[in-house]
Amino acid sequence: MGSCKEKEREQAKCVWVHGPIIVGAGPSGLAVAACLSEHGVPSVILERSECIASLWQHRTYDRLKLHLPKQFCELPLMGFPSNFPKYPTKHQFISYLESYASHFSIQPRFNQTVQIADFDPSSGLWNVQTQDFEYISRWLIIATGENAEPFIPKITGMEVFQGSIAHTSVYKSGSDYKGQRVLVVGCGNSGMEVSLDLCRHNAIPHMVARNTVHVLPREIFGFSTFGIAMALSKWFPLRLVDKFLLLMSSYILGNTDQYGLRRPKTGPIELKNATGKTPVLDVGAMAQIKSGKIKVMEGVKEITRNGAKFMDGQEKEFDSIILATGYRSNVPTWLKSCDFFTKDGMPKMPFPNGWKGENGLYTVGFTRRGLLGTASDASNIAQDIAGEWLTIKESKNSHIILL
Numbered sequence: 001m002g003s004c005k006e007k008e009r010e011q012a013k014c015v016w017v018h019g020p021i022i023v024g025a026g027p028s029g030l031a032v033a034a035c036l037s038e039h040g041v042p043s044v045i046l047e048r049s050e051c052i053a054s055l056w057q058h059r060t061y062d063r064l065k066l067h068l069p070k071q072f073c074e075l076p077l078m079g080f081p082s083n084f085p086k087y088p089t090k091h092q093f094i095s096y097l098e099s100y101a102s103h104f105s106i107q108p109r110f111n112q113t114v115q116i117a118d119f120d121p122s123s124g125l126w127n128v129q130t131q132d133f134e135y136i137s138r139w140l141i142i143a144t145g146e147n148a149e150p151f152i153p154k155i156t157g158m159e160v161f162q163g164s165i166a167h168t169s170v171y172k173s174g175s176d177y178k179g180q181r182v183l184v185v186g187c188g189n190s191g192m193e194v195s196l197d198l199c200r201h202n203a204i205p206h207m208v209a210r211n212t213v214h215v216l217p218r219e220i221f222g223f224s225t226f227g228i229a230m231a232l233s234k235w236f237p238l239r240l241v242d243k244f245l246l247l248m249s250s251y252i253l254g255n256t257d258q259y260g261l262r263r264p265k266t267g268p269i270e271l272k273n274a275t276g277k278t279p280v281l282d283v284g285a286m287a288q289i290k291s292g293k294i295k296v297m298e299g300v301k302e303i304t305r306n307g308a309k310f311m312d313g314q315e316k317e318f319d320s321i322i323l324a325t326g327y328r329s330n331v332p333t334w335l336k337s338c339d340f341f342t343k344d345g346m347p348k349m350p351f352p353n354g355w356k357g358e359n360g361l362y363t364v365g366f367t368r369r370g371l372l373g374t375a376s377d378a379s380n381i382a383q384d385i386a387g388e389w390l391t392i393k394e395s396k397n398s399h400i401i402l403l
């Protein structure tokens with residue numbers, strides 16, 4: 001009797017999903033669910049947090065705005081409201097995503113962390129395990145993002161530092177650091193924007209620029225730099241586009257090398273395409289660097305009890321450290337028996353071919369091209385699955401059947 005009951009309990013935890021399983025309810029998961037529903041294909045989204053777009057809701061700072069103009073950040077099938085500004089705030093972006101989900105009746109299953117996803121060749125099905133259920137489907141769409149987990153580097157001496165150390169994923173506002181000497185490790189978009197925010201709240205930021213970085217103005221004579229680059233690259237070789245961008249940058253921002261932000265040898269767009277490294281779009285940090293309010297430091301050699309020693313021999317005291325050291329994909333930790341991804345959790349096939357794997361596996365939002373890449377992946381995937389869907393006769397009942 002006992003074992004029979006156990007079997008029943010186990011069976012109740014097994015969920016057959018009629019359409020694809022989508023892992024992640026960020027912009028990518030929502031976009032692909034919407035595109036599928038346009039083709040009449042139902043889907044189930046599994047999301048580890050308790051809300052949609054958890055990156056935007058929980059892991060971004062207060063003053064964040066979209067880095068790119070809104071026309072480059074729209075999801076497929078539904079644009080931004082016309083009254084939104086050119087660069088929507090994070091709150092506007094979240095409200096857009098909420099309207100998007102409700103418009104397409106997308107209801108993710110929240111608090112479902114995917115722990116293992118495995119393809120069973122004998123049944124031709126994907127088994128996707130969360131802490132509560134095992135979901136089974138013909139298709140698995142990975143939408144967990146390039147930024148799933150904060151990346152925290154190991155820096156010698158971190159454990160002895162007396163002040164606070166926080167990753168940008170928990171940074172909200174410079175008001176928490178008023179009057180403090182803050183070491184910001186990293187000089188990408190987050191490092192630059194957090195340093196600027198700290199300045200505006202009368203903190204004293206020192207930003208570490210260990211690697212080379214391309215800083216470009218967000219706009220050139222009122223036109224989005226990103227938009228200009230996209231338009232020019234349709235007509236001219238990338239090297240020429242890069243030359244133009246660098247010329248304009250040096251005219252508008254000056255020689256960034258002079259301020260400790262060394263430029264890579266390869267141009268910004270060529271570098272982005274080859275390595276995925278995004279240029280920084282300046283929203284005001286350069287002016288603070290020039291005025292000396294943000295101090296740029298070379299690499300950190302060691303963290304000490306009260307501060308840090310730098311590669312150039314300087315030693316300074318700090319009250320807090322903020323790690324603007326980026327994020328990593330988490331796919332390798334839960335996707336099993338599949339060699340579609342690199343060990344860093346990115347598809348091995350470069351854009352535009354990284355959206356489709358074998359055995360009904362798909363990925364959305366791993367293009368290193370932001371939301372534009374997401375939109376392209378989502379419509380490709382929906383078209384592909386819709387073709388197969390039409391040939392499969394399924395029950396017209398509810399799309400989740402408890403086995």
Ligand SMILES: Cc1cc2nc3c(=O)[nH]c(=O)nc-3n(C[C@H](O)[C@H](O)[C@H](O)COP(=O)(O)OP(=O)(O)OC[C@H]3O[C@@H](n4cnc5c(N)ncnc54)[C@H](O)[C@@H]3O)c2cc1C
Binds near residue numbers: 024115366374
């Ligand atoms: C600060 C910041 C600013 C940005 N600004 C822009 C911009 O202006 N324009 C632009 O185009 N791009 C921008 N980006 C890039 C950004 O990655 C995308 O905008 C967008 O959030 C990516 O959407 P996504 O759905 O692919 O990933 P995410 O938004 O990261 O969503 C992934 C979801 O998957 C969930 N998840 C992860 N692992 C699991 C698991 N094992 N089980 C279940 N659920 C899981 C997460 O909780 C999350 O909700 C920015 C990124 C950052 C960090």
